[in-house]
Amino acid sequence: MIEVDSVSKTFGALKAIDGLSLKVEDGTFCTLVGPSGCGKSTLLRMINAMIAPDTGRISLRGADIATLPPDQLRRGIGYVIQSVGLFPHWTVADNILTVPRLLRWPKEKCAKRLDEIVALTEVDPAWLSRYPRQLSGGQQQRIGVARALAGDPDIILMDEPFSALDPPSRASLQAAMRRIHAQSKKTIIFVTHDIDEALKLGTQIVLLNKGRIAQTGTPQEILARPKDEFVETFIGGTAPRLRLLDFEPVSTRMRPETNVQAPPIFADASLKDALNLMLSESCAMLAVQDRDGRRVGTLTVADLIEAPHGS
């Protein structure tokens, strides 16, 4: 667990972090999101002691990080930055194995780890002997992610890692991160200024404004109940009500009738998929099936619009 306890940090006249407290449980995919200058990068860089807080403390599994040797601490935390920062004089394989070698793992262990990481991050093995400048931006950042994971850290810090990439590369890397998080259950702290990306990836969203937490919670909580005007404006562009449909399966809204003919949809599909299907089929009703193809209920437009009683 990462605990941030009433931390403040001032740069000159700018109050970057203002008495901020936050808890991140193990295995959380936590996205820090907010407008530029809200302090999200500063907060991230304080967790691996790249920036020291003026006041307050940050602890990792109960230990104050200020008491740990910074180099040791950082070797146990993955780190991915927007500009990637691959070492231009090392091959891709050498870059990926940076931290295992800093940790002086034996050769065989390094080789084995390289294979695992290449598989996990879907790095093309043909790249391994190339130099970073021979790769595209998206390919480089994939290596950046692989490098952060290679030392098998429990925590990974990512500072706007995909902001500079073209949309296809970004989507592909976002999908990879979701899969990696699901498979490895690592704690990921992910800074982004893009609320869409934050909602898509995060299991816990931390919305920051002027060095303080504006709201924190699951994506659904943020979308359904924005706490104040700032949050409302910030998530406004994402069509929050429409977005919420993403997080709810068809099974929670369907009615039990099974005799009406309509285009079929699975019960565990999202409400957004259901709406999309209605729009594309020009119908107001869908036949809900389970994964075995058995008819379990019906979903109408009215069910989409009105939440069932008691929810």
Place this chain on the structure above:
Amino acid sequence: MLLVLGIAGGLTLVFGGFLDMSPNRLASGIALTAFSLSPTACAAIAAPLAAFILLAFVSNEKARSIATLLAAALLLYACLATAGLLAKHLASPDKPALRLSLGSAFWIPLACALFAFLDAMQRLQFGLVARVGFFALLCLPFAFMAYVGFFDALSLAKEFENHQAVFVQALVDHVLLVVLSLAIALLVAIPIIFAVRQKSGLQNLVYASLGVIQAVPSIALFGLLIAPLSALVLHVPALAQFGIGGTGRTPAIIALVLYALLPLVRNGVTGLDAVSPDVRDAAKGLGFTAGERALKVDLPLALPALLSGMRVVTVQAIGLAAVAALIGAGGLGTFVFQGIGQYALNLVLVGAIPIILLALGTDLGFQLLLSVARGQA
């Protein structure tokens, strides 16, 4: 291009002296043209020169360049063979003092051959390795000819033979002087580089003061160091036990180090400045210690710049070390200044040619190293 080379070579061949013959080492000689010595030999040299002129009218660039390489090789060896054979022919055992020096009709066609090589290789876009390999291949027969004594009758070879024992010592001294100064200069430059990068205000001061030293003529700097060093050794006699003296190697090394500092520091700083801050941030964030960052990230990334600084400095030091012979530091410059003093021009060449070859070889060596270092970064 080839037209100019062919005509220039041809003119000197006809009008210039191929061999200068003088009855002894000191008397001035008479210039003998190649044609007056042996019309066949003259034709052997003239043929590749004529080939140059004809080749100038070939329009296919690749074919022309390859043919030029061949013609230039022929020219080179025609000159060398003629020089060796004619000298042998003219020399006689009853006149041991007879001196045969190479004249302009030898040197200028030789230079034409080298220019033609350079130009053709440039046009064929030979890489660095190909160039070095080609020249090495070209030099092999020459080395063999020299080894079996083909050139022995030339007084250049005689001078070399007379000084052979000292020559090796002088060469070693020369190289040692350069290597030692370079090593010391690096040791001094590295802390200065870090200091300059830490405090940007220091940069102007360091560059300005080292820049002043660069302007001072070498022999003046050597001279200025002699008196204070002599005084120092006089007052601290223990220093003399370590081989430190007012003249000789000590002032030479100090001066060479002083000259080397500015290029080393400037290139080092430029190299480190060019390391991207993102790479440094990533290294720090992944848990490199400060030492590991300097050794594994900063140093290798700044290496190309540092190496090109070392290239400049080393080539320069080879020339400066020659001047240091004037203050008794030894080295190949000794032959040059001895030769000048005794009016023994072939002795001057015994010093000057190896100095030039040493400088050229070092330059090439650094170019190779640089291309390796750049290939990685």
Place this chain on the structure above:
Amino acid sequence: MEAEAQSPGARAAHWPFFLLLTVFLAAVFLMPSTAPLFHWLFPDLLRPVYTRASFFELTVAHCELVFASTAVAAFIGIGTALYVTRQSGKEFLPLVSALAAIGQTFPPVAVLALAIPLLGYGAAPTLVALVLYSTLPILEATIAGLYAVPGSARDAALGLGFSPAGLLWRIELPLAAPFIFAGLRNATIINIGTATIGSSVGALSLGSPILEGLSASNPAYVIEGAIVVSLLAVVVDRAFETLEQALN
């Protein structure tokens, strides 16, 4: 470097130049009166101050050598650079730039030494060696400068109707001027140094007292010559620096 030139520290760099110039002139003219000083430093020496020629004569001879050779070198170097960067001389560009690069690895002393067999002793071989050697940095700098002219500037000028000569005089040369100037500075400083060594082949220069002092074990001569020639070099270098800043 650009930013440095603007700093107040760099602007104040003018006064050391005039100070240096004063010290240099003082060294040249007041050297005879330093006899007591050198006598005190080296009591064993019979003649503590070099008198074979006055330091003023030596300085003038030295400057003549340097000025004449640099002027000729500039003429040849800039001329050749202009020729090989025109359409008609393009043929020679690869060879000329390769030669300029390789030639500069030849130590100046070696060039000086090689000039003797051709020209004998005295000022002539020194002058030729100085010209030969200093042509190369000027040539290289000028080619680099002309190549640094942005293609867009050249394009625009041609598009606006400049003649090739107008393009050269009003666009290319002014833009390449800083490079050419740096080459000239480099060449001049090298020439001051090589002219000093030139006294070993019999040319009269500020190196004469140094070399005579070395061969006759008279450290006072060495120091006197070394001080004056060093000051000359530094003054000229500073003068170039000041001019460079004024031009920018």
